[in-house]
Amino acid sequence: xxxxxxxxxxxxxxxxxxxxxxxxxxxxxxxxxxxxxxxxxxxxxxxxxxxxxxxxxxxxxxxxxxxxxxxxxxxxxxxxxxxxxxxxxxxxxxxxxxxxxxxxxxxxxxxxxxxxxxxxxxxxxxxxxxxxxxxxxxxxxxxxxxxxxxxxxxxxxxxxxxxxxxxxxxxxxxxxxxxxxxxxxxxxxxxxxxxxxxxxxxxxxxxxxxxxxxxxxxxxxxxxxxxxxxxxxxxxxxxxxxxxxxxxxxxxxxxxxxxxxxxxxxxxxxxxxxxxxxxxxxxxxxxxxxxxxxxxxxxxxxxxxxxxxxxxxxxxxxxxxxxxxxxxxxxxxxxxxxxxxxxxxxxxxxxxxxxxxxxxxxxxxxxxxxxxxxxxxxxxxxxxxxxxxxxxxxxxxxxxxxxxxxxxxxxxxxxxxxxxxxxxxxxxxxxxxxxxxxxxxxxxxxxxxxxxxxxxxxxxxxxxxxxxxxxxxxxxxxxxxxxxxxxxxxxxxxxxxx
Amino acid sequence: xxxxxxxxxxxxxxxxxxxxxxxxxxxxxxxxxxxxxxxxxxxxxxxxxxxxxxxxxxxxxxxxxxxxxxxxxxxxxxxxxxxxxxxxxxxxxxxxxxxxxxxxxxxxxxxxxxxxxxxxxxxxxxxxxxxxxxxxxxxxxxxxxxxxxxxxxxxxxxxxxxxxxxxxxxxxxxxxxxxxxxxxxxxxxxxxxxxxxxxxxxxxxxxxxxxxxxxxxxxxxxxxxxxxxxxxxxxxxx
Numbered sequence: 001x002x003x004x005x006x007x008x009x010x011x012x013x014x015x016x017x018x019x020x021x022x023x024x025x026x027x028x029x030x031x032x033x034x035x036x037x038x039x040x041x042x043x044x045x046x047x048x049x050x051x052x053x054x055x056x057x058x059x060x061x062x063x064x065x066x067x068x069x070x071x072x073x074x075x076x077x078x079x080x081x082x083x084x085x086x087x088x089x090x091x092x093x094x095x096x097x098x099x100x101x102x103x104x105x106x107x108x109x110x111x112x113x114x115x116x117x118x119x120x121x122x123x124x125x126x127x128x129x130x131x132x133x134x135x136x137x138x139x140x141x142x143x144x145x146x147x148x149x150x151x152x153x154x155x156x157x158x159x160x161x162x163x164x165x166x167x168x169x170x171x172x173x174x175x176x177x178x179x180x181x182x183x184x185x186x187x188x189x190x191x192x193x194x195x196x197x198x199x200x201x202x203x204x205x206x207x208x209x210x211x212x213x214x215x216x217x218x219x220x221x222x223x224x225x226x227x228x229x230x231x232x233x234x235x236x237x238x239x240x241x242x243x244x245x246x247x248x249x250x251x252x253x254x255x256x257x258x259x260x261x262x263x264x265x266x267x268x269x270x271x272x273x274x275x276x277x278x279x280x281x282x283x284x285x286x287x288x289x290x291x292x293x294x295x296x297x298x299x300x301x302x303x304x305x306x307x308x309x310x311x312x313x314x315x316x317x318x319x320x321x322x323x324x325x326x327x328x329x330x331x332x333x334x335x336x337x338x339x340x341x342x343x344x345x346x347x348x349x350x351x352x353x354x355x356x357x358x359x360x361x362x363x364x365x366x367x368x369x370x371x372x373x374x375x376x377x378x379x380x381x382x383x384x385x386x387x388x389x390x391x392x393x394x395x396x397x398x399x400x401x402x403x404x405x406x407x408x409x410x411x412x413x414x415x416x417x418x419x420x421x422x423x424x425x426x427x428x429x430x431x432x433x434x435x436x437x438x439x440x441x442x443x444x445x446x447x448x449x450x451x452x453x454x455x456x457x458x459x460x461x462x463x464x465x466x467x468x469x470x471x472x473x474x475x476x477x478x479x480x481x482x483x484x485x486x487x488x489x490x491x492x493x494x495x496x497x498x
Numbered sequence: 499x500x501x502x503x504x505x506x507x508x509x510x511x512x513x514x515x516x517x518x519x520x521x522x523x524x525x526x527x528x529x530x531x532x533x534x535x536x537x538x539x540x541x542x543x544x545x546x547x548x549x550x551x552x553x554x555x556x557x558x559x560x561x562x563x564x565x566x567x568x569x570x571x572x573x574x575x576x577x578x579x580x581x582x583x584x585x586x587x588x589x590x591x592x593x594x595x596x597x598x599x600x601x602x603x604x605x606x607x608x609x610x611x612x613x614x615x616x617x618x619x620x621x622x623x624x625x626x627x628x629x630x631x632x633x634x635x636x637x638x639x640x641x642x643x644x645x646x647x648x649x650x651x652x653x654x655x656x657x658x659x660x661x662x663x664x665x666x667x668x669x670x671x672x673x674x675x676x677x678x679x680x681x682x683x684x685x686x687x688x689x690x691x692x693x694x695x696x697x698x699x700x701x702x703x704x705x706x707x708x709x710x711x712x713x714x715x716x717x718x719x720x721x722x723x724x725x726x727x728x729x730x731x732x733x734x735x736x
Contacts (some may be wrong), residue, residue, distance in 0.1 A: 002573055002574055002606060003573065003577070003601050003604070003605070004604060004605075004606050008608060009604070012599075012600065012603055016589075016592070019591065020591075093507065093597055109729045144713070182587050182590075183585065183587040184587040184589070186553075186581075186583055187581065187583055187586065187587070187647070188578075188601075188604060188643070189551070189553065189652070190551055190576060190579065190581035190583075190657075191576065191601055191604035191605040191606075192574075192576045192577035192605050192606055193573075193604045193605075193606075194573050198604070221692065270735045291611075360644060406549060493572075494552075494553055495553075496548070496553050496554050498548075498553055
């Protein structure tokens with residue numbers, strides 16, 4: 001055999017690369033960024049978890065306060081303590097349904113949430129679910145500082161998707177081109193090493209340092225961010241697979257560029273341009289194309305329709321209630337008493353009617369969101385930074401798909417609450433509970449207020465989450481492997497201009 | 499075709515941008531023979547060396563190194579060639595010994611520290627410099643490490659590109675000794691140079707290259723220093 005064996009040269013290169021200060025500057029900077037990113041997201045999610053705990057505590061305090069009032073309203077009416085209006089009476093089932101239901105839908109963070117902030121800093125993780133709010137909840141929340149939203153949160157996902165490739169570009173771009181720029185490559189080439197072997201061993205040696213240090217730093221950063229590894233083991237392994245594939249992808253890209261043995265300026269220029277295209281240019285272009293292919297339903301049009309529908313429903317409220325009662329055999333006897341029905345009871349008929357009239361807008365918005373999600377999946381395969389970002393968010397539980405699940409479940413929860421409360425409220429129209437004797441301050445037609453279940457989000461299993469990112473992980477490994485092989489194959493000859 | 503020759507160039511030509519940089523060049527070197535390729539800048543000396551090293555592929559002609567076709571098997575041919583560039587650049591963070599071991603490894607030879615020290619001493623590098631990083635080595639010291647790299651390869655053909663350029667008289671003299679020693683061991687040496695004085699001292703044959711053509715070829719012993727200079731100038735201005 002002519003020239004060195006791969007193993008001999010690799011061992012030599014690995015030792016020499018490990019002695020390079022530049023490599024350690026890059027790796028330490030990356031490790032510090034991992035720690036900062038994971039810590040940042042961990043702290044943010046802890047604050048959100050504490051806020052959710054605060055919400056649950058507020059619910060408990062509300063229930064306790066309500067019970068105290070309910071007990072006090074059992075007292076007989078006296079001149080100085082008259083009957084309480086129904087909207088202030090938790091013992092009145094219709095008053096309770098509209099004015100005392102204080103339930104929340106909460107989206108808890110998953111064990112690996114510090115891996116990626118995803119949309120957890122943009123989309124709300126908790127809603128107050130009122131019985132009669134259209135479609136489940138008000139889509140308003142406290143806006144963050146727009147500047148913060150524009151820049152995005154410095155999270156571990158950002159470091160992995162955007163800074164890790166820069167670190168790889170710098171390491172490969174500077175450590176592989178060193179001989180070229182120093183004028184040593186001719187002497188290297190004049191020995192009997194094939195360029196493919198030389199490039200392959202140098203890149204493999206760099207990779208053999210970077211990949212384990214990145215994985216160890218990732219583990220350390222997640223540990224510092226209080227991730228329980230035993231609770232998040234499947235997702236953690238999948239994250240390693242994704243990051244490993246992403247490293248291989250950028251190694252493949254670097255191999256293609258470096259196969260022509262450019263100098264550092266040429267290599268960094270080309271790799272920087274590829275990074276810019278993949279990380280910024282193509283996602284922007286993709287976003288423009290996606291929005292031109294599938295235009296989002298107008299939010300303004302929806303608000304306009306909502307106002308018009310609300311006005312129309314209010315104008316026709318008696319007729320709507322009458323029709324609804326007429327359609328119900330159990331209520332039909334009360335058709336003539338519509339005027340006597342209180343506002344909260346009327347809402348049990350008017351809100352579903354309003355939702356029915358606006359349902360086409362909601363359906364269009366949901367269809368658009370699903371279409372965009374499908375486009376995002378395809379874009380992820382074509383533009384790997386997008387795919388990795390989505391994959392990490394999926395494993396962290398901060399992705400768009402889990403948010404949609406949360407919204408769907410929150411809406412289902414509201415319908416469940418309606419299913420519990422609407423029947424007793426409406427039954428009062430035809431079969432009102434007799435007034436107590438002597439007259440009490442409260443109506444006392446709702447004796448048990450602990451009839452509402454607590455929202456508990458049903459999540460996919462860790463295996464399902466992990467399986468969701470596997471095709472993309474395999475794609476990254478495949479693409480990276482093919483590009484690396486092409487790059488090494490392309491380095492078949494030493495360049496003539498040594 | 500090779501008659502036991504270490505290097506055979508047979509009617510080699512190469513074009514760059516429509517210009518015939520090497521024009522029908524033929525050359526044959528026997529074992530132990532030192533051949534000096536003279537010529538001004540741009541005459542094609544370095545291109546000739548790059549063709550022999552396989553970095554360039556000729557448009558026509560044949561290149562045989564120790565029986566190996568340099569065009570179809572450049573890596574196999576390079577295994578038989580030791581090369582000393584005009585300026586030897588080394589890994590500054592490595593010691594002389596480490597540099598030597600690295601380049602020897604690239605040539606497929608694993609050498610121990612003791613062997614590396616012996617080769618460096620043979621090349622004329624002082625023992626105290628063997629374990630020092632090469633970042634502060636002078637050009638002459640780097641050249642000596644380059645010589646040791648060439649010796650470590652134990653090749654059949656030694657290519658030297660302007661080997662004495664920028665060296666002081668002592669270092670240039672050491673290099674001449676090394677060339678003679680290599681020749682004595684049976685190594686064929688092809689040196690591209692401007693240095694007429696050194697050529698006269700070490701070369702057995704010399705050829706004058708002008709615009710890619712070998713315009714004259716002489717036995718070095720048959721020509722005096724003054725005559726050589728006159729011939730060189732005459733061939734360049736003719």
